[in-house]
Amino acid sequence: MSVRVPLLRSLSFAVAVSLAGCASAPDKAPASPSLNALYSQLDTASQGYENALRQARAGDEAGSEKTLAAALDQLKQAAAGCDVASGCDPQRFYAVYDRLLRLKDGSDIGVDGLDTAGESGGPDGLATGAASLPQARRSVTLLHGQKLSELIAMNGPVKAALEMWLTQWRPNLMDAWVNYQYMRFEMWPQYQKADLPEALLFGIMAKESGGKVHAVSRSGAAGPLQFMYSTGLRFGLGTDNGFDTRFDPKQAARANAEYLNEQLGAFNNNLELTLAAYNAGEGRMRRIAGDRPGVSFYDPSVYDELSQETRDYVPAVLAAAWLFLHPDSYNLHFPKVDGRPGQVVLKRPASLSELTVCLGNTANLPGGWFRTLRNLNPRMDPEAEQPAGTALALPKALERAYAARCVDGPWPILASDLHDAVVPKPAVDPSPAKQQRHGPTRHYRVRSGDTLIGIVHRMRCSSVRDVVEANELHGHRIKPGQVLQIPDCRRR
Structure with missing residues (x-):
């Protein structure tokens, strides 16, 4: 027993x-x-x-x-x-x-x-949220033969990161938890197949993006697990009909698991060095660690050579993973989330933004459903109206709410009216002001198969955010033949 x-x-x-x-x-x-x-x-x-x-x-x-x-x-x-x-x-x-x-x-x-007792089942027997799993079962998941909890040293940096997650970063941690629960059915099986612990997946995602599928850093890292363009390509994340698959939570989790297993092999199953490689680059970590795969991340010959970002990143991921395993032990209570996947076929044209308005606070989600709908439908422009007959992914709990609120009645009419509102544009062409704000620019004509991230990577120096602002792009959407202004920092 x-x-x-x-x-x-x-x-x-x-x-x-x-x-x-x-x-x-x-x-x-x-x-x-x-x-x-x-x-x-x-x-x-x-x-x-x-x-x-x-x-x-x-x-x-x-x-x-x-x-x-x-x-x-x-x-x-x-x-x-x-x-x-x-x-x-x-x-x-x-x-x-x-x-x-x-x-x-x-x-x-x-x-x-x-x-x-009290667990709720999901598809194929998958529990609908990690909180519903007995803590002991979640905790003993092995990382290449070792219990994850035994690999997390409760030292000063990790304790400091625990305090940050429980204080200043607490809202981010809670948002990451909720976001993850709705994507868990896509992401967790990829880690299971790779024999990696779920707590580690949550820790990386919480630190990298907070579970925002469309997150993009100024350096060009993208997606829920923040892959750089070249690294993503190496692990099968590329372009699919104009869509950057780094934004796909299932594909990102698969690629992340493959990357971690590769680096765990290179660093003799040293989890801390592997996480440092994910943040700082495996080439840099191999140069620092040299032929000492067993050296500690906190050894001065390693730790002192790393950026402050990487010194903070590793304990932050480990601390988030630890809290995933032991929330109650730190006076932390994650909300119960019914993350079962569902689907509706649109009965009338609607955008994700319109659906967010008509769904309101269904199921008592204080922040509304915009983030969840975007995460579950990463290929859709949230502002673009989808035609009737489009299949849309959403939580199972929203299927009835969609039928009750978003097909007939006042809410879809209100949502459509708000969405179609016209914002007046200045009579004067604002491009000179843009030119002054962003400095010298180059021009690039979009080709078939291009992605915004790929263009920024090839043109170098500009950030995705600069290009989006310079061209007033919505949802990072571009199309073949479109001419983009690319801020040129080399000539500033």
Whole structure:
């Protein structure tokens, strides 16, 4: 018999509460018991937790719960003692907490037969959201034979990144979670096939784009996993009928998994160096690491040679992956999302923008459905009206809402009226002002098969954003024969 989920979750709450006191300043008046007794009590509590796991594994659930309760009581008492004991080291308590979290990941337990009550099934048995999976099952996914949690060192940079995700970056993390849940049915199977852990996929996506399929950086990296043009081509991301497949979440996840497995092979399964290569370029990382595939990312001979961006990037990805595995343990609660895929066939012409208006806040999504509709239909210009009969991907939960709100009645009429609004243009040709704002320009005539990213890559120096602004492009759409102004920074 395997450990049931309630037992595993007990650690998240009880130990977190215990450690709250440990952060206090250690200069309070000494208290009994002595420090050695406190540390001994801490060790005993840790051993008790391990014993509780073993009892649960052996089928003694009642005995396991009793042992666990005693262990957590000891841990709380020791933490309270540390709060008032002069010289008590709170880091020792945090180290135990970290170790018990890793035990919770399955280092000492089996995962078959875990309690899965309350899960909702998706297509082909795929759960509809990672939050619905028992934490132990998610945590023990292996990365080339090693548990992912064992590869994440809880050091200073990772702890600092955890704090950022839980504070300043928290809105981004929550948005990334929701965006990912609606694309999970496309992205996660690509990682499964490559035998890579889902937490890693989420960590990279959260840091790279926040789950915005059409994200483009000033350097030209594009898509939910931010591939550079040349790297994308190497892993099969190119142009398909004028569409840049880096924006396709399924194809991007496949290419990302292939890239990671390639680099894990090159860096002796060193996850930190592999992530650094994804951010800084594999050529640069191989030059820095040299013939030392086992060297630590934090070794000064490596760390000091990297840009600040890469130094921040690696722990940020690992921290997001860690929170994916242990949200409750950090007072983080991801919302439940019904990510089952659905489809409607348009009964009347509509753009993604119009559909967003008529769907409103259906299913209580505060930010509306624009981002989700774009992510699930990456080939569509969100402003272009799609003809009746067009098949449109959307969450399963919206199928009825579309029929009720977006076919007949006032909402599609209102949405169409807003969408067709005419914005007056200046009587004077604004091109001189553009020329002044963007500086000297070159011209490029679009050819069949061209993409905006590809053009910027070939013409060099300009960014996608500059070209979009200079030509007032909507949705990054271009067509053969169109003449583009390309800001020319070489002549500035």
